[in-house]
Amino acid sequence: MTTTRRLRSFHRWMRSNGVECSDALSLVDDASTKCISVFSLCDLREGDLVATIPKSACLTIRTCGAREAIEGAELGGSLGLAVAVMYERALGPASQWHDYFAVLPERECVPLVWSDEESESLLAGTELYEIIKQDKQFMSEDWRECIEPLIGSFNLDPDSFSLENYFSAKTLVSSRAFQIDKYYGYGMVPLADLFNHKTGAEHVHFTNVAEPESDDEGDGLDNDDKDDKSSDLSGDEQSSVIDQSTSSSAEGDNPAALEMIIIRDVNAGNEVFNTYGSMGNAALLHRYGFTEPDNPFDIVNIELTVVLKYCSSQFSRRYTRSRLALWRKLNFSGCSSQNSEYFEVSCDGEPQFELLTLLYIIYLNEKSFDKLGTMIESLVNGDELSCTVNLIQVGGNCSFKKDNIQNVNDLNKFLLTKSVCKALVMLADLRENLYGSVSLKDDERKLRECSSVKERKLYHSLVLRVSERRILGKLRDYASNVGPRIKKRKIL
Ligand SMILES: C[S@@+](CC[C@H](N)C(=O)[O-])C[C@H]1O[C@@H](n2cnc3c(N)ncnc32)[C@H](O)[C@@H]1O
Numbered sequence: 001m002t003t004t005r006r007l008r009s010f011h012r013w014m015r016s017n018g019v020e021c022s023d024a025l026s027l028v029d030d031a032s033t034k035c036i037s038v039f040s041l042c043d044l045r046e047g048d049l050v051a052t053i054p055k056s057a058c059l060t061i062r063t064c065g066a067r068e069a070i071e072g073a074e075l076g077g078s079l080g081l082a083v084a085v086m087y088e089r090a091l092g093p094a095s096q097w098h099d100y101f102a103v104l105p106e107r108e109c110v111p112l113v114w115s116d117e118e119s120e121s122l123l124a125g126t127e128l129y130e131i132i133k134q135d136k137q138f139m140s141e142d143w144r145e146c147i148e149p150l151i152g153s154f155n156l157d158p159d160s161f162s163l164e165n166y167f168s169a170k171t172l173v174s175s176r177a178f179q180i181d182k183y184y185g186y187g188m189v190p191l192a193d194l195f196n197h198k199t200g201a202e203h204v205h206f207t208n209v210a211e212p213e214s215d216d217e218g219d220g221l222d223n224d225d226k227d228d229k230s231s232d233l234s235g236d237e238q239s240s241v242i243d244q245s246t247s248s249s250a251e252g253d254n255p256a257a258l259e260m261i262i263i264r265d266v267n268a269g270n271e272v273f274n275t276y277g278s279m280g281n282a283a284l285l286h287r288y289g290f291t292e293p294d295n296p297f298d299i300v301n302i303e304l305t306v307v308l309k310y311c312s313s314q315f316s317r318r319y320t321r322s323r324l325a326l327w328r329k330l331n332f333s334g335c336s337s338q339n340s341e342y343f344e345v346s347c348d349g350e351p352q353f354e355l356l357t358l359l360y361i362i363y364l365n366e367k368s369f370d371k372l373g374t375m376i377e378s379l380v381n382g383d384e385l386s387c388t389v390n391l392i393q394v395g396g397n398c399s400f401k402k403d404n405i406q407n408v409n410d411l412n413k414f415l416l417t418k419s420v421c422k423a424l425v426m427l428a429d430l431r432e433n434l435y436g437s438v439s440l441k442d443d444e445r446k447l448r449e450c451s452s453v454k455e456r457k458l459y460h461s462l463v464l465r466v467s468e469r470r471i472l473g474k475l476r477d478y479a480s481n482v483g484p485r486i487k488k489r490k491i492l
Pocket residue numbers: 034035036037103104105108109175176193194195196197198287288289290291
């Protein structure tokens with residue numbers, strides 16, 4: 001089937017399934033990338049309704065032919081939806097969604113379906129490296145525990161439900177599914193999933209006009225994906241949340257359909273973008289298989305284990321343990337995800353506040369540390385702000401004026417002693433070592449020479465490496481330029 005043909009069939013499919021796509025939209029099939037994008041054929045203005053998609057046309061656990069088996073096995077969320085996708089694909093032309101599947105790729109090129117060698121060579125050191133290893137392991141367990149036992153009941157080619165096909169279905173779900181509503185749950189929304197992403201400058205929103213009555217709330221099936229152990233860097237389940245409009249005044253409101261409405265003007269001939277959310281490059285690559293240069297939502301994480309390793313290189317293990325224990329007693333903690341605790345460094349190189357408090361405590365002199373120990377009882381009863389104020393006062397900072405402090409961010413500069421700044425630079429170096437011996441300059445050169453279309457995996461992994469390494473550079477600048485701003489005074 002030629003690309004033009006698949007789009008013609010999809011347009012026919014939309015008409016016969018009640019999907020209304022405005023004549024102002026042009027679906028474009030790019031022969032070089034085999035990807036579809038949406039362009040405007042005329043000027044589109046804020047408020048224009050450009051598509052209506054009946055919820056019954058969406059592929060969900062509720063609408064798929066294997067509903068009974070999937071619900072009977074209590075599979076929900078992305079795992080259940082991936083089974084629905086595999087089932088309907090296995091039906092071939094007999095599936096209601098056959099012509100919809102023809103406009104989807106076989107699988108999305110996300111790292112989950114890269115070979116182990118590719119992950120090793122392209123992702124080592126990046127935020128994704130360990131996550132992908134875990135994803136593969138957890139999803140294989142999900143498949144063995146939840147899907148393999150069901151395969152016989154489908155009476156279809158068992159190969160269609162293989163582990164490999166499960167991974168492929170998961171890539172489609174992670175990159176294209178939406179949370180529809182309570183009744184339909186999480187699903188594939190034809191047409192809505194053809195729009196590409198632009199960070200912070202999208203043109204279109206999907207609106208769920210009203211919630212239909214749910215006939216069986218509390219049936220144990222929900223969208224919190226309790227069966228699915230895979231990680232989610234973006235923190236939410238769906239690729240895009242559909243706006244829940246509470247207004248029902250507009251004429252033509254249709255509780256059984258989703259509407260796509262222009263929220264930012266588009267001139268004729270331009271691409272119409274959606275947004276998949278505010279995500280850094282690691283999250284974009286993880287779920288969607290692409291990255292954006294200069295992404296303002298990028299972050300780098302520094303694992304607590306790296307901080308402790310650095311601390312142990314300076315002090316005894318006992319010393320490190322006692323400092324960490326006091327930090328915890330003061331109710332500080334890092335971010336946590338699947339057995340790891342870490343600190344974020346934002347796009348502009350600013351380290352997470354809690355990392356500064358930990359380093360500050362690590363470098364407190366013995367006297368101040370002991371004094372802090374005696375104050376624990378009173379400190380833990382206060383809030384984070386007053387606790388940190390006390391911490392800084394005990395540390396003996398003479399330029400510190402409590403009255404000017406409104407929130408914890410105002411305290412950052414007082415935590416940046418010379419030792420803390422030096423530690424931040426060392427931590428940036430330790431984190432950078434994880435990328436191996438290739439320099440940032442070499443990565444930047446390779447990126448300039450690389451084609452985003454022909455060498456897609458290499459290109460996006462290089463964007464990720466380069467953006468993470470630039471943040472580490474900014475962390476070094478931050479530590480060198482911001483601190484130390486304070487003079488010490490003995491108050492003990
Ligand atoms: C929801 S689909 C969008 C439609 C898709 N282009 C298609 O051919 O069907 C999401 C996928 O589109 C691609 N994509 C979306 N936005 C992109 C962007 N800004 N840059 C590169 N690829 C993008 C990625 O492959 C992503 O996984």
